[in-house]
Amino acid sequence: MSLLFEKTKEVLRTLLPVVILVLLLCFTIVDVETDVLIRFLVGSVLLLIGLSVFLFGVDLSMHPIGEYMSQEVATSKTPIKIAILSFLLGFLITVAEPDLLILGHQIQDASGNTLKSTIIVYMVSIGVGVLILLGVFRLLRGKPSYNTFMAVIYGIIFILVFFVSEEFLAISFDASGATTGALTTPFVLAISLGLSNIKGGKNEEENSFGLVGVMSAGPILAVMLMSIISGQKNIHGDAGEYVYAEGVLGPIISKFPGILLESLIALLPITILFFFYNFIKFKIPKEELKGIIIGLLFTLLGLTVFLTAVNSGFMDMGRIIGIEIGKMSPWILIGTGFLMGLIVVLVEPAVHVLGEQIEEVTSGHIPISLIRSTLSIGVGTAIALSMVRIVIPAVKLWYFLIPGFLIAILLSFIADPVFVGIAYDAGGVASGPMTATFVLAFAQGAATIIETANVLVDGFGVIAMVAMSPVLSIMILGTIFRHKRVEYPTIAKKPAVTSHLIDEINLEHYCILVIVNRGFAEKVVDVARQSGAKGATIMRGRGTDENQKVMLPIINIELQPEKEIVWFITTTDVSAPIADSLLNDQQLEQDGEINVFISPTEAMVRTFSTIHASNDNE
């Protein structure tokens, strides 16, 4: 019924498996203190509330803000303004990310104070800014194609890989996970969507995704370059002594204010930039502005509750499970890791946001459940392989990382274009706060017990793996998608005898409704314009026809093909020629599977017919 309830239901569905898994482990093989268990349960409830409210707030605030900002970027008249604005967007959202600051401190400690945390934060933010800038220019120009663009970026990364140590390889990929936090990912997704909406055209769908993927390459490049320039190769030190929180409610309450402040700082730059532009340019109507402000408050509140829950309720639990299972056989550890990755990723906030955007953009053509399962399998495998790495020190991180990305890049040239963007985004989307706390704590717990493992290095590696594997798994899905079968059972086209039930009424206008396959709407408008139509309105939809079945190979899932619906309002004298010319167009008939419907549009046109005619050019 209500949107908030809908979100809660959705979150509950993804959270429940996690709670069940943890409880199952607690009551069977893992011995956990009651306090920690109760705190985990309280944390779960808080997480449910926090994440629902957060997602609800993101819908209300980040979406419109992203849309307005991207409109401002795209409709600039000079390249310099586009450059400055898009760089600023990337820079500002990253510099305020709390995870990045934590990472900065970790690197500072690890490098023995040669790299200052503030420099790291600024360098990474500049990296993100530059890449968002490049990504925006690429999107608006429409070339080079996205897969080539990403191949070049990762090509540069691969070259740099030879110059950095394994530790910094892990850290740099981890930095990309840290920057694509709970707040930045939805915002960048919204920007991407907004830009592609404005640009429109045939590649609109493809362009709606991919900016997160571009952005997550920024930190990787920045950290690698810093490591090379500073000559820093090895990581010193070890992770600090881990202190478990005591009590049930104490840790939750004590963490709340700090996280509230962090969330506020993370949210502030976007908000200020938006209100600045609203003041000088947008001047959004009050009611809409009110909605955005309420949305921002919800976002802040939800994010705080969510992060508090994860940090206080889930982290200790993850670590204890890691330690306990690490004592047992490696196989159980690997198996548990797989299961954990499988279900935990679905609780990530950004995964929900991405799913929603996929539904919105493809009008439900790409089943979200399919994307989610693919993500799950990808992340599950990533965690399992990370466990392998902890158990067997000889297995290096780059054994997985480099081939993984290499295959993903190769596949990006044969995969369905929409999926290429989604796949690169998925890396940033999957490595969110849940991975950074719960899963990471689990891995570190296991690493402390197994003597050969290095807590710091292995910890960093986990996130790098989580950032890589979904890219690969979704890219594989996209390759399968590309080869979907379209079945057209042959049907005898019989000329149906239909009557005009509408002609007699003395009307001056007709409404022509045309349904075609996606991508043909522009063609329809062109043809109709030649026959005298003035303007048109285009909607996106999906449809089924018993004469046309789209099937995915291997997994055998039926899809509903995407359609575009074009509305014309025309005067009576041109409606018939337009309909005829549309049906006579070879391309539209064969590839577009055109359907044309006509109905009188009544009365209004009588009353305002003269004015109306001039307004037709919508």
Added chain:
Amino acid sequence: MAIIETLFFTVVDRGKANAVLHKAQECGAKGGTILLGEGTVQSKLLRKMGVTELHKEILVISASEELSNKLHDTLCEAFSFSKRNKGIAFTVPFKRWHKQTSGQEANTSNNSSYDDKITHYCIITVVDKGRGKECIKSAKAAGARGGTLIHARGAGIPTDFYFPLVIEPQKDVVMIITTKDKVSAIREKIFSDLDLGKAGHGILFTLPITRTSGLVENKSGECKEGTS
């Protein structure tokens, strides 16, 4: 009387359209097209919380008149459209245009029988993105109970930005179902409130509806949209 082709529209909660479509295919419908839309919110509490839209799906099925009547009966029963907020369905007479037919050939149908059947009208307004809510608001002021909003885009107009973008202006399409007697009041209210008289401000047109289900008529005779 000759076969009349119609378009059968249903508006249901998001996610339910597939189920409806399957049911419709059991009844003999060939296929359908599903659009994503947004419904209006009736609850004041939700509106206060900033919720101004509910996710809906709009299913359009091309059907003969006979079939669309059958669809009304079956779907109403299967998805209990008669209850509030479960969904609505309506039929708009449309002619499927075939290559063989041309405007002059088929002037056979009986005008008066068709006119009698019209019970409701569907007012469709196309305005710039963001003004759809405004449109629903003024329609409500004139007595409409709600509306369904669909995001769409207009055909391209070249512009002079740095990138040679063919901007396809984003549009809101608002569908409002209303009874015959109210249609002109609502129409004129929208027209004047949104200043549609000016060029480029939007267009408005109405489609006749021959049958509806799921619209709850309340005491004052107002037409309740199932989109609450």
